[in-house]
Amino acid sequence: MVQIEPFAVEQWMDAYENTPGVLNIAETCVASISIDYLQALCIDKSKPGPLALSKKLTYGAIRGSNTLRERIAALYTEDGVEPLSQDDVLLTQGAILANFLLFYTLIGPRDHVICVYPTYQQLYSVPASLGAEVSLWKLKKENRYIPDITELETLVKSNTKMIVINNPNNPSGSTIPGNVLGAIVDFAKARHIIVLCDEVYRPLFHSLPRGKEAPPSILSFGYERTISTGSMSKAWSLAGIRLGWIASRDKSIVEAVAEARDYTTISVSRLDDQIASYALSDDVRPNLLRRNLDMARTNLELLDRFVQKHKDVCNWVKPTAGTTAFVQFTQNGEPVDDEAFCLDVLSKTKVMFIPGSKCFGHGKDFKGLVRIGYVNDTAVLEEALKELSSFVGQNLSSRI
Structure with missing residues (x-):
């Protein structure tokens, strides 16, 4: 029987996000929107809405509609880089299924996987459950949670099949710069290793240092054995339609995953396909992205002011992208018990966030760190931070 580790972050969310009156700043999606709101973002108001109600609800296009796959492929357009085609894209029920299918299809008991850490637990627990050996590529706070390329030499093995990265990173909100991505690809290419980059928070590069450009997708470096996964949930505010994708220039990978997908979901919902196509159209996408980037910048500054106000007991590496921050709380100079801290805060203030050592680490890793999802409704974040500040x-500052 496959041995699967409990998915700590999802179990925490399931247990506490429906607490009556909760101020949820654990959520990782940019504040979700309705179909009415989506239509209001459309530049050309004369165009029809996202749903063609007269269409029969068949399985639809098995790999996803041509329109949607073309629009997803266009998200990877980079200057000087060969464009992706719709055949390089396969739709899935969320990025979580995209990642799972990739591991299920490509990874087995004789393989070795290198995965950045901390990251979304699925990215290292699923390969381990399939019998692969997994080495954690530990990101360091002092390096702003950017991978140290020199450490790959100590991690790689003769049977290394895949390197797994996450850009922008969950939970830290860090950005892997283009030159580091290029070095990772060069390292993998020399050894014929697959590179999987979970890019669900792309293109939310909202707070890069002045003069720094957003890094390109992992698919932009001229190495065929690279894979990107993405979804409509995080950067595009449409988690409720459960639509994600796999994109790769390696036809054999796309075909292998498509064959495995036949045993699971067959196709995505035809309704979800239509809504995603509408959201990524030229008439809607720019306004939706602008809204989400503006909200991310506004809310990050609110969180930054909170951290600065409580810098005697609170520290972080300020995020440059995505929707999440990894914030450490201390008491008398020592990290708090983050799980107990989260439960105490929830009980007394209704503010909910995620304990780092329980949901992103092993043992004492990330002690005192909590993940805060800050790109929810600004009013919710303001109220939550007011309660948390009190x-x-x-409970912390007054005892120092």
């Missing part, structure tokens, strides 16, 4: 002032 709690911190009474």
